[in-house]
Amino acid sequence: MYKISQFAEMTGLSKETLRYYAEVKLLEPAYIDPKNNYRYYDDGSYFLAILLVKLRKFGFTIQEMIYVMEDESFANLEKLIKQKRMKIQLQIEDLLLQIEEIDDFLASGKEENN
Template sequence: MYKISDFAEITGLSKETLRYYAEVKLLEPAYIDPKNNYRYYDDGSYFLAILLGKLRRFGFTIQEMVTVMEDESFTNLEELLNNKRKNIQLQIEDLTLQLEEIDDFIASGKEEPK
């Protein structure tokens, strides 16, 4: 069993994030000591914490993460990741167009008047 501070260190998630994830039922501690309310996590929690960290890095919302965690078999995870990938690709294309528009606008301001 790991104290929350140790678990935060090995997973890369902050203690505040772990508390929040417990609050929204994403990742609950394996054990909470009734005497001092210390939270403890076990090895089984490690995989889930790493998964949640990855999903967050991939831009998943809390609700999307809840959807993943509710599907304990993770059968829809690949589909969700593919959808997220498509959305990111669309954002990249949109941002690329915006960059081109900015470049064109800057260039038009540098043109010699006729």
């Protein structure tokens, strides 16, 4: 078992984030000592925390992460990640179009000044 400070260091999640994740039922401690309310995490918690870190890096919202965690079989995880990838790809394409429009606009301004 790992105290919250140890677990935070292991996972890269802050203690505040871990407390928030517990509050929204996203990642609850494996054990809370009733005497002092210290939170303890185990190796299973570590796997879930690393998954949550990855999902956040992939742009998942808290609500989307809760959905993934509630589906304990993770049956839909691959589908959700592929959907997120497709959404990011569309955003990239939109941004590239915006860059092209900016370049065209700047080029047209230079042509008018000549």
